[in-house]
Amino acid sequence: MHGILVSISGATTTQGVPITVNAQFRDKPPTGTPDHGLNGPTFFDVKVTGISGGSVTVSITHDNVVRGTKVKYLDKDTGKWEWMKTPVLSGGTISGSVDVGKLRWTPIVIGT
Secondary structure, three states, rough: OOOOEEEEEEOEEEOOOOOOOEEEEEEEOOOOOOOOOOOEEEEEEEEEEEEEEEEEEEEEEOOOOOOOOOEEEEEEOOOOEOOEEEEEEEEOOEEEEEHHHHHHHHEEEEEO
């Protein structure tokens, strides 16, 4: 089973500007990115537009989510993999939060 759910909270919107959320699986990290330090990695991309401020919770349901799974995102400002905030692992789903401004076709990796 596979899926990505993006929840938005505490965000600022502009009247008349649509909010869009795009998420997709990817087969490998972007070329030239540093090592993420996780074993058995699975990659995703997430983009949110039309909002500023606030945080986004990304929940990933995947067969590769097992006990000990962790989640990171690639901070495009620093070029480093960063831990997502407040990670929660429940069954085959892992969730973590990140500032919405960081999600602009941002690579996300899960692994142990």
